[in-house]
Amino acid sequence: MTATASINNGQEWPCDVTIEQDVEYVRSELAMKPDPGWEFIDDAGHFHAFAEDGELPTLNSERVDVPCDGSCGGVCQGEGYTELRWTCRICEQEVKPGYVPDYKARTLGEPIALPLQAWLTITSTEPVTNSRGEVSVRVRYGDQELFGTGFVVNRGGSGGPDGMRLQTTISARSLNRRLKNS
Numbered sequence: 178m179t180a181t182a183s184i185n186n187g188q189e190w191p192c193d194v195t196i197e198q199d200v201e202y203v204r205s206e207l208a209m210k211p212d213p214g215w216e217f218i219d220d221a222g223h224f225h226a227f228a229e230d231g232e233l234p235t236l237n238s239e240r241v242d243v244p245c246d247g248s249c250g251g252v253c254q255g256e257g258y259t260e261l262r263w264t265c266r267i268c269e270q271e272v273k274p275g276y277v278p279d280y281k282a283r284t285l286g287e288p289i290a291l292p293l294q295a296w297l298t299i300t301s302t303e304p305v306t307n308s309r310g311e312v313s314v315r316v317r318y319g320d321q322e323l324f325g326t327g328f329v330v331n332r333g334g335s336g337g338p339d340g341m342r343l344q345t346t347i348s349a350r351s352l353n354r355r356l357k358n359s
Contacts, residue, residue, distance in 0.1 A: 180318035182299050184306045184347070192299040194316055194323075196352065199294075202286030208279040215275025221268040236263045236272055295349040297327070304332075305345050314349050323352035 182192040211227040218224055225235045244257045263272045281287065297316065299305050306312055306329060316323040327349030334343040 180316050182297050182305075182317075182347075183315045184299070184312050184345075185308065186313065186315070187305060188301075189317070190299045190301040190305060192297045192316065194295060194297050194318070194352075196293060196295045199291045200288045201291055203282075203289050204284070204286040205279075205282050208282035208287070209276040210279040210282070212275035212277045217272055217274075219265050219268060219270040219272060221265070221270065223265050223267050223270075225265065225272055225274075227274070233263065233274055235266055236274070237266050237269075238263055293351045295325075295327070295352045297347040297349065299345045299347065301343050301345065302341055304343060312347065314347060314352065316352060322355040324355055325349050325352045 180192055180194055181189040182194075183189045211231045213227065216224065216226040223235065225233065228234050239262050240259050241262050242257060243260050245253050245255045249258070263274055264270060265272060279287075297314065308329065311326050311328055314323075314325050314327045327347040329345060330348045331346040332343070334341060336342070
C-alpha cells in the first residue's frame with residue numbers, strides 16, 4: 178500500500194508498506210472440537226449448548242487440581258493434574274460439554290497466525306532519522322492510521338536532475354490500528 182510515514186514524530190514522507198503474516202499449521206493427535214449436536218438440559222431445566230463461536234455462554238469453567246491417583250503410570254511424578262470443570266451459571270450443576278474428534282487438526286493441522294511483520298520503504302530528500310536503535314513509527318493512508326515501533330535496516334540514496342533521493346527501510350515488529358474517536 179502507498180502511504181505516508183513519520184519516524185520519531187518527524188516530517189511525514191511518502192512510503193510503501195508491506196505487511197506479512199506467516200501461518201504455522203499445528204497438528205494434535207488428541208485434538209477435539211465442540212460437538213454441534215450436543216445439548217443438555219440440567220435438573221433445573223436450564224438449556225446448554227455451544228454457541229456458533231464454540232463458546233459455552235451458559236456455563237462457568239473452573240480449573241481444578243486433582244491429586245495423583247496413579248492412573249498416569251507415574252508420568253506426573255505424584256503432582257497430579259488439572260481438570261477443567263463446567264457448571265451452570267445459574268444453578269451450579271456440573272455439566273460435561275460434548276466434544277468430538279477434530280480430524281482436520283489431527284491430520285492437516287490448524288492454522289495458527291504468527292506475529293505480523295511490516296516493512297516500510299520511505300522515500301525522502303533528507304534523512305528521516307539518525308537513530309540506529311528502535312524508532313517510533315506512524316503510518317497514514319486514507320483515513321487510517323497505524324503505529325508501532327521498528328528498526329532501520331537499510332539506508333541508501335541517489336542523486337539526479339530532481340535532486341537527492343534517499344530511501345530508508347524500516348522493519349516494524351507490528352503496526353497497530355489506532356483507536357478512533359467515534
